[in-house]
Amino acid sequence: MTRAAWHVATVAEVRDETPTARRLTLEVPTWPGNEAGAHLDLRLTAPDGYQATRSYSIASSGDGTRVVLAVAEVPEGEVSPFLVHDLRAGDQLEVHGPLGAYFVWRPGGAAAGAEASPLRPVQLIGAGSGVVPLVAMAAAHDEGADATPFRLLYSVRTPADVFFADELRAFAEAPAPTRLGLDLVYTRDAPAGAARPPGRLTPDLVAELAWPVEQRPRIFICGPTPFVEAVAGWLVAAGHAPEAIRTERFGGA
Amino acid sequence: MQHVDGNALAGDLADLFGVDLTAMIASCAHCGARGPVAGLVVFRTAMGSVGRCAHCDAVLVVVVEHEGRARASLGGLRALEAAPVQ
Ligand SMILES: Cc1cc2nc3c(=O)[nH]c(=O)nc-3n(C[C@H](O)[C@H](O)[C@H](O)COP(=O)(O)OP(=O)(O)OC[C@H]3O[C@@H](n4cnc5c(N)ncnc54)[C@H](O)[C@@H]3O)c2cc1C
Ligand SMILES: [Zn+2]
Numbered sequence: 006m007t008r009a010a011w012h013v014a015t016v017a018e019v020r021d022e023t024p025t026a027r028r029l030t031l032e033v034p035t036w037p038g039n040e041a042g043a044h045l046d047l048r049l050t051a052p053d054g055y056q057a058t059r060s061y062s063i064a065s066s067g068d069g070t071r072v073v074l075a076v077a078e079v080p081e082g083e084v085s086p087f088l089v090h091d092l093r094a095g096d097q098l099e100v101h102g103p104l105g106a107y108f109v110w111r112p113g114g115a116a117a118g119a120e121a122s123p124l125r126p127v128q129l130i131g132a133g134s135g136v137v138p139l140v141a142m143a144a145a146h147d148e149g150a151d152a153t154p155f156r157l158l159y160s161v162r163t164p165a166d167v168f169f170a171d172e173l174r175a176f177a178e179a180p181a182p183t184r185l186g187l188d189l190v191y192t193r194d195a196p197a198g199a200a201r202p203p204g205r206l207t208p209d210l211v212a213e214l215a216w217p218v219e220q221r222p223r224i225f226i227c228g229p230t231p232f233v234e235a236v237a238g239w240l241v242a243a244g245h246a247p248e249a250i251r252t253e254r255f256g257g258a
Numbered sequence: 259m260q261h262v263d264g265n266a267l268a269g270d271l272a273d274l275f276g277v278d279l280t281a282m283i284a285s286c287a288h289c290g291a292r293g294p295v296a297g298l299v300v301f302r303t304a305m306g307s308v309g310r311c312a313h314c315d316a317v318l319v320v321v322v323e324h325e326g327r328a329r330a331s332l333g334g335l336r337a338l339e340a341a342p343v344q
Pocket of ligand 1: 256
């Protein structure tokens with residue numbers, strides 16, 4: 006595990022991720038690389054010295070000095086509207102990281118600190134911007150041509166709100182051994198031809214779309230706190246071992 | 259205010275200890291519950307963060323920053339164990 010430190014980051018590129026979220030690509034010359042699922046703390050300093058710090062998951066992983074974030078606007082928020090609307094290429098930020106030894110996936114079929122156990126599949130479950138660290142895991146799995154069976158269950162309001170839609174589609178179309186099983190559950194508007202009408206995730210739907218208990222999946226759940234706690238509770242009630250479930254709560258209303 | 263979890267303590271604790279504590283197992287001095295630091299119930303404010311036991315709500319960890327220096331109170335913890343090999 007690389008030691009975390011404060012780094013100066015320069016915004017290399019900004020682009021719209023969804024109508025309410027922005028993808029930020031940072032160039033961090035001193036970045037030591039990061040594991041898939043890690044996050045960083047981002048600090049903004051106002052001209053009067055006032056500082057605000059927030060955590061953001063990293064959508065990229067590996068050795069490079071490019072760090073990809075995706076930030077959803079929380080209306081009335083202190084930091085996210087600035088990152089989504091005002092930040093420009095060339096701007097500088099302070100970032101602290103890489104952070105998180107718990108909510109990371111290591112290629113070779115092992116979760117943090119674990120030996121390889123390639124037979125246990127991995128189930129990723131995310132909602133909204135909570136998919137960001139899961140995208141890093143799916144990308145590491147894809148790039149490493151890792152044979153661990155991987156599925157992502159992604160709850161999202163509408164088709165336009167899908168983060169990293171092109172990347173996820175490409176992972177889901179990869180050759181068989183590394184292909185990502187991708188299930189999108191639309192809560193508000195589903196596209197024509199969707200597998201099911203829009204609606205919230207339910208215990209039954211999670212049981213239908215996630216790896217079954219008998220396969221002893223390692224599970225990573227990330228998103229708004231109420232979502233994470235509800236889904237983790239359903240999985241435990243369905244018989245999944247609590248130790249097999251790793252969670253990351255983003256907060257939220 | 260909606261809580262987050264112990265993953266959000268990673269940065270503050272790394273500043274102090276130089277390592278990532280989130281995968282370590284914390285036990286609560288009040289009720290004895292054990293679980294990863296990442297599983298604590300965490301409330302963050304501009305002042306700092308408070309981490310509570312997910313089982314009994316006792317305060318386990320308080321991290322604050324004062325004049326640019328971090329300070330952690332760990333009085334609610336009975337023990338910290340190395341991350342388990344899973
Ligand atoms: C480990 C970790 C990783 C995270 N990764 C990401 C990420 O990859 N992308 C991302 O967009 N966000 C992520 N977040 C959330 C992020 O840290 C901020 O909480 C979010 O950007 C809101 O900050 P703000 O300053 O705009 O709002 P604030 O000024 O802090 O809050 C304004 C209001 O919005 C509410 N609120 C706070 N957070 C949320 C939220 N997440 N959703 C809805 N309402 C909220 C608050 O309760 C408050 O009422 C992560 C959080 C954690 C703990
Ligand atoms: Zn307790």
